Amino acid sequence: MTEVRRYAAVVEYNGTHFHGWQKQSHHNKPTVQAALEAAFSKVANHEVTVSCAGRTDTGVHATRQVIHFDSPAKRSNYGWLMGVNTNLPDGVSIQWIDEVSPEFHARYKARARRYRYLINNSPAKSALQYDQLTWWRYPLNAEKMNEAAQYLLGEHDFSAFRAKDCQAKSPVKIMHRIEVKRWGDLIMLELEASAFLYHMVRNIVGVLLPIGEEHQPVGWMKEVLETRDRKQAGITAPGEGLYFVGVDFPPQFEIPCEPYGPALLQPLLDVTGFQQPFANKQREEAGLKSL
Structure with missing residues (x-):
């Protein structure tokens, strides 16, 4: 029996090109999810369903959206990256991809x-x-x-x-x-x-x-x-x-998605020191739970 692997990917997109994240069954307007699933399915040679960390609506952009999907297809990380990006429309691309543990979930493991x-x-x-x-x-x-x-x-x-x-x-x-x-x-x-x-x-x-x-x-x-x-x-x-x-995400998943961008702003954030990591320490001190 072929082993099914779980993969995570970091995605960037310009929301102007899409009618939001979520794939819609009642209209033919382009969505980020539909574009990604079509590209991944072509590279994997089977139908792929992707889940994301946070759905965005029409016109909203992303620099560090995170998705996951399952596939038995054997592809190198470079093969996934280049193959999927070649089949994606302008305005969306994956920036990083790797195999992750089966316990990882882009939405439910996000803190x-x-x-x-x-x-x-x-x-x-x-x-x-x-x-x-x-x-x-x-x-x-x-x-x-x-x-x-x-x-x-x-x-x-x-x-x-x-x-x-x-x-x-x-x-x-x-x-x-x-x-x-x-x-x-x-x-x-x-x-x-x-x-x-x-x-x-x-x-x-x-x-x-x-x-x-x-x-x-x-x-x-x-x-x-x-x-x-x-x-x-x-x-x-x-x-x-x-x-x-x-x-x-919890550090054991090693997903490279610390806050970043957009590119026009990042140099300014780096110089001014306004760029800050996630507030894990503050959450722990406050005794706050996350979803």
Whole structure:
């Protein structure tokens, strides 16, 4: 009997090219999952199903998405990498692949996920990065946005930031880190949590924007959180500024997915020291469990 092996891979994609992560049966729009499964199936010579660490929606990008799949096909890591990337469309590629233990699961073994949201806060929008930054032409106070964001730290019911189509079993999640930083016209919101609800990050940004404009007080974030009512929050911010940048797994799995990117921002993060590893120590000290 042929041995079935489990593989993990790190995937990067530009969400502009896809109608979200999840494969859809009711329309023919391209999705990241469908593209990956078609490419892996061709290289493996059998139908392959992939699972991911965190599903992203239309327009959202990823620099460190993690997937896993099972296959009896015997291919070298280089063979998988080159074969799959050759058969993928523009806008998605695997960056790393290796065999892992059968116990590994991209979703259920993840202890935390990291997202970054980038805002071009200038009078004119970018022509070259229009699909990689959210343009907001009104001046924003990043310090007040950061102050407001701290109300979300810890374990909360995030129903006020949950889209109506969210399929999560529980709205209770643990926010490990959340920070807002400005470099010139670029504002970055970084969030690390046990898991995220559908549209959660974009809805958080929708509350931070009027606080940054100083149309709402800093404490409005706390008020919105406590209502647990999506109707009391702000807009759903655009998806093009959102990046899935990392997943935290137990170290024995050796998955190279510490937070990274996007590439346009990484040199700045390295120089300023703002780039930080996952908050394992903080989680342990706080006695917080992850999903």
